[in-house]
Amino acid sequence: MHGKRILRGYFGMVNALRRDRFSFLRDTIREKNGGVAIMKQVKIGSCVLSLIQGDITEQATEAIVNAANSRLAGGGGVDGAIHRAGGPAIAEECRKIGGCPTGKAVITRGGNLKARYVIHAVGPIYQGGKKKEAELLRSAYLSSLQLAEEHRLTSISFPSLSTGAYGYPLKEASLVALRTIIDFLSEHPGTSLREVVLVLFTSPDLAVYEESLTQVLKERGIET
Numbered sequence: 001m002h003g004k005r006i007l008r009g010y011f012g013m014v015n016a017l018r019r020d021r022f023s024f025l026r027d028t029i030r031e032k033n034g035g036v037a038i039m040k041q042v043k044i045g046s047c048v049l050s051l052i053q054g055d056i057t058e059q060a061t062e063a064i065v066n067a068a069n070s071r072l073a074g075g076g077g078v079d080g081a082i083h084r085a086g087g088p089a090i091a092e093e094c095r096k097i098g099g100c101p102t103g104k105a106v107i108t109r110g111g112n113l114k115a116r117y118v119i120h121a122v123g124p125i126y127q128g129g130k131k132k133e134a135e136l137l138r139s140a141y142l143s144s145l146q147l148a149e150e151h152r153l154t155s156i157s158f159p160s161l162s163t164g165a166y167g168y169p170l171k172e173a174s175l176v177a178l179r180t181i182i183d184f185l186s187e188h189p190g191t192s193l194r195e196v197v198l199v200l201f202t203s204p205d206l207a208v209y210e211e212s213l214t215q216v217l218k219e220r221g222i223e224t
């Protein structure tokens with residue numbers, strides 16, 4: 001009787017540890033513009049990955065990622081919005097850096113943004129899929145995560161890189177983004193990152209990412 005209780009206690013503890021070390025997938029209610037929105041969250045090791053609908057410029061994570069071009073010259077979409085909200089200090093720092101190859105990322109201060117840093121990641125222009133686009137998109141996410149890690153940042157928000165003006169099909173891009181982030185977090189259990197947020201601009205985009213998240217977790221054998 002007593003032995004059974006000890007065993008139950010032991011397995012309960014093991015399960016609790018497993019839950020903590022491995023992952024959970026949940027729908028969380030988040031306050032948004034006075035209302036509420038449901039967001040998907042999954043825990044990978046010690047980091048929570050969230051999918052939300054929103055505007056990247058409003059995120060209060062330590063860094064936000066910009067969908068930049070290789071000249072770091074500013075542009076439309078996310079890039080324009082970040083420079084407008086962050087003020088001229090960001091463009092000034094970008095000008096000093098000079099440029100960034102496709103598939104890489106550089107870091108600047110966040111100017112007037114809530115985020116302390118902007119990581120400018122250069123995703124590929126989609127040209128049919130045979131020009132190493134997947135590899136370059138993966139590399140843009142990975143370089144951003146590596147920069148965050150080098151700066152020991154605890155939180156970072158990404159937009160959906162390359163899926164606007166650069167024309168990358170959303171479903172394929174979402175799979176690349178999620179595989180890269182989830183693999184990075186799984187392979188770096190000592191990461192400084194506690195929070196990674198993917199900020200999707202529209203609700204159809206969020207729905208595509210949600211579907212892909214379920215697919216990638218299954219693919220990677222991550223129990224939720």
Ligand code: ADP
Binds near residue numbers: 162166200
């Ligand atoms: P790229 O040139 O890399 O394709 P874009 O900025 O044109 O980058 O678009 C990337 C994605 O970001 C698109 O899916 C677009 O809908 C979305 N987007 C545009 N503005 C914002 C914003 N303010 N916050 C979050 N996502 C945004």
